[in-house]
Amino acid sequence: MNLFDLKGKVAVVTGGNGGIGLGMARGIASLGATIVIAGRNEAKAEEALATLRGMGAQAGFVAGDVTHKATCEALIASAEKQFGRVDILVNNAGTSIRKPPQDFSEAEWHHVLDTNLTSAFFCSQAAYPAMLRQGGGKMINIGSMMSLFGAPFATAYAASKGGIVQMTRAMATAWAKDNIQVNAVLPGWIDTDLTKRAREQVDGLHASVETRTPQGRWGTPDDMAGIGAFLASKASDFVTGTAIPVDGGFSISM
Numbered sequence: 001m002n003l004f005d006l007k008g009k010v011a012v013v014t015g016g017n018g019g020i021g022l023g024m025a026r027g028i029a030s031l032g033a034t035i036v037i038a039g040r041n042e043a044k045a046e047e048a049l050a051t052l053r054g055m056g057a058q059a060g061f062v063a064g065d066v067t068h069k070a071t072c073e074a075l076i077a078s079a080e081k082q083f084g085r086v087d088i089l090v091n092n093a094g095t096s097i098r099k100p101p102q103d104f105s106e107a108e109w110h111h112v113l114d115t116n117l118t119s120a121f122f123c124s125q126a127a128y129p130a131m132l133r134q135g136g137g138k139m140i141n142i143g144s145m146m147s148l149f150g151a152p153f154a155t156a157y158a159a160s161k162g163g164i165v166q167m168t169r170a171m172a173t174a175w176a177k178d179n180i181q182v183n184a185v186l187p188g189w190i191d192t193d194l195t196k197r198a199r200e201q202v203d204g205l206h207a208s209v210e211t212r213t214p215q216g217r218w219g220t221p222d223d224m225a226g227i228g229a230f231l232a233s234k235a236s237d238f239v240t241g242t243a244i245p246v247d248g249g250f251s252i253s254m
């Protein structure tokens, strides 16, 4: 029995054209899966495709804004059309707007919630029938340390990431009977475009993360590859509804 073999499987990764999404895609591709990345920035996607193909993986890109239900449906349909099936979905697309709660406009609130939470709901809904056709599947939702903690600049982001954990639990219970495992990953502080902006906007963030993280460093997208591979593979078949921190110990440290 090979617990870590994904040859013949197809994984869709939203926001897989960079950062954590590409780290996860690399982990899943390393076990033999075909990867379909979704995002808006085609130039970034071309680089990501070159990286994945350079590893020997089959890979495709679908352009679109996953805050729209129709885009999520088109994404899954396109993955099935190009590669015949969808077995794995990583709901990773995300964004943040950092400001105190009293300063959020209605549009800003909806932008963060739609990007981080509603897109994951729509893409999961779209992937469900495709996974049923394969007799099961794996969904991996990206939460955050803000699924666990609060911060004065992160009201909309924290609401969306808390929602990711509860949505994961609810979907895991709904779809366990269909052999679909739904789990969340809670990354610690990872060096990506998103957190480059955070470090510019939040004074002292870089050093405070290093100090508080027991492993004494920021994570890298490659640190997300292993958990992606585990949750996408047979090795996690009896794991569902969890929210797993991958954070160098940040969440268990004072």
Ligand code: NDP
Pocket (backbone or CB within 6 Å): 014, 015, 016, 017, 018, 019, 020, 021, 038, 039, 040, 041, 042, 044, 064, 065, 066, 067, 092, 093, 094, 095, 115, 116, 142, 143, 144, 145, 186, 187, 188, 189, 190, 191, 192, 193, 194, 195
């Ligand atoms: P990046 O900004 O590097 O990646 C975000 C990705 O999401 C991009 O590839 C972007 O692609 C995609 N994306 C954003 N909005 C949309 C949209 N509307 N439609 C389609 N794709 C979209 O940041 P990270 O890699 O850091 O973030 C990835 C996930 O990890 C997010 O959910 C984030 O909240 C989460 N996270 C990050 C942490 C960190 O420390 N970095 C910690 C905890 C969680 P494009 O620009 O092409 O649309």
